[in-house]
Amino acid sequence: MKRRNLLKTATFAAGSVLAAPMVGRAQGSRVLKFVPQANLSSMDAVAGTQYVVRNAAMMVWDTLYGVNAKLEPQPQMCEGHEASADLKTWTFKLRPGLKFHDGETVTTRDVLASLNRWMVRDTMGQIIKARLDAPEALDDRSFRFRLNKPFSKMLFALGKNNAPMALIMPERIARTDPFKLISEYVGSGPMKFNTAEWVPGSKAVFDKFADYPVRPEAGEWLAGGKRMYFDRIEWIIPSDAATAGAALQNGEVDWWETPLPDLIPLLKRNRNVAMDIADPFGNIGSLRFNHLQPPFNDVRARRAVLMALSQADYMQAVVGDNPDLWKESASFFTPGATGYTEDGGDILKGKRDIEGARKLLAEAGLLGAKVTLVVAMDVAITKAEGEVTADLLKKIGFDVDFVATDWGTVGARRAKKDPPAQGGWNIFHTWHAGADCINPAPYTALDAGGDKAWFGWPKSDAVQAGIAAWYDAPDAAAEKAALASINKASFDYATYGPTGFFLMYQAWRTNISGIVKAPFPVFWGVQKT
């Protein structure tokens, strides 16, 4: 063989070898490649409340009811229900033909066991459990709840999208301790979890469940027909946002749930990439006080921070200058949601009052007090919030101890009630999904029940009274009044500092259609050409 021919042959062979994957990548309209917001490190959305786990679980497990885009619960696994006039007796009937992924029929035994596990973990579930006289399995498809006190939010509780969701699993799995993670992932949802191909931290695979009985209605969020147009959904988990962005631009993935704000301009320039707001309910930034330790055990210190807190500063640091992505909101509740209120929120409105805050701190004898600010620097949002807070605290006269650490450490440290010098804390940052902040049920950060409250352990009888009034509200007007009273009481007490309302984008290849705005990725109805 001549040298020139050899070179030609080698070049052709190398070209064929290297080009092969490109051909492979062009195929597969029945496969969706999705980049989730975080690593899917576990698969139990009842024991844990991580959003990424909830989002995966929604495909694998179904619920008795499911909320639509107006957050109205619609029958899902249930054919329907009967409620007594006093809302104390609820009778439910399952749809026929419901099957688990292992081929077993879904029965009321599975449903009751699943609800029993869920009721231990979920706030609304705990209320149902406390009011439940007896759950009765009437037959394989019907069951009844007899309550000793009416509960008007029963259907919402069974169909809500907030974690922990009332997911229905086989009885043998549902018997697992609610505080232990399950290790078998069998549901009755439209997709099966492919355990064999799960590489935690890298890839999770979901295969279409052929026996899933799709409801005839149009699908909308968790309600209606969950029509899957993919045989397989692959969750690809790059550990680096730049890599995820490059993979989307290159067509190696189809849909990215939460692109970083910094990468949005780059992605917008690519004509093969489309983009829109991901979750219309957005997020509420949070500056969380420790109410047990000085100086924030004094309401004047907390109010001083709120008087000087500029939501615009926080939001620009978190999502940038794009005004479409954030707004100021003098509320603990989600802007745009039913019952949104700014009652009592004047402290966050108007010109920020640095001098007033200093004066208030001086009156309380807290000028120069040391504040331990624990900041997770590995999470872009908390890093941005923490840096703004450090500046704010210094301006109003605190001595700031800025503890730069990672989220894993913040997660452990915030549980400590000790003084900061002994490993405790004064302030940490997080954010709450707006979908969790539309009412008090999923909103653990709003609770002000002292020792049993969320981290920071706020204690306010006025806030708790408002929350109780919401649970017992007989109609929408009463619910709205209760939300207003909660908002006012929470600002008076300064439970925490809302640092503003912000939205995030989602991005996808233009050959993908059917992607909707929702607080979670909705895979049913999505197609690829």
Add this chain to the structure above:
Amino acid sequence: MFAYAIRRIIATIPVMAIVALFVFSLLYIAPGDPAAIIAGDQATPADVERIRASLGLDRPFLIRFGEWLWNVLNGDLGVSIFTNLPVRHMIAQRVEPTLSLMLLTLTFAISFAVPMGVVAAWKQGKWIDRIVMVVAVMGFSVPVFVVGYVLAYTFALQLDWFPVQGYTPISQGFGPWINNLALPAIALGSAFIALLARITRATMLEVLSQDYVRTAKAKGVGQREILFVHGLKNAAVPIVTIIGLGFAGLIGGAVVTESVFAIPGVGRLVVDAILRRDYPVIQGVVLMFSFVYVIVNLCVDLLYTVFDPRIRY
């Protein structure tokens, strides 16, 4: 030599025991709480506490260490706190991509760096020597992740020759396998090539100034034979040492490279585990890394006898 190898293998046992104790102690005192991560941000402190208890994380150090050590001695590295999957299974899932990346990187680095170093020594002070030295300095100076991003941008995004991310097992074909690993191997190998080329050059310069080389030249031995038979063989001991040491460096570099190119390797596994505080996984992977490192060092020691017959154990 066989007896020496056995002695060295036995000597790994106390080393591994010290590593085990050290890693376990370090994780015990390190801040962080896997229960809080499992519970999620919205969970109450009471929920987190219950999960911690269910995981057994509230038990005393000695009991937990004793249990873990006993299981390790029985070949059981435990179960991931998050996935409930056996650690051994999780490591096994990740070994192939990491091993592939490291072998390809080593192959690539040795095939380029050693000839570069030899040629630079042969042409000392000439333009080719200077080019090799410039490349070596650049390789040292530019961090692996920067090289990775530049390569991905140029050859994946702009030219579309390679994928940006991911891994294809070799069982699915050599083409897709090397197509996925080419850029990561070049990125990871960049610093190693620089190191190896410099060491090769320096060692070769020393060897080429020896009397026996001058004698060989005087006897009319060809240049190629002088360089690669008389020169390189005698320069091999320090080069092999650097390759062995570089293996450890590659383990560290693989962590970064696997993240940049989203390769599901052991490096990413351990980073994810550290971020989540998945203690059994961290312990298992660190133990495995130290074992591999000890074995590589042993292999290097044994290779000395191949290149230098004067060395005997």
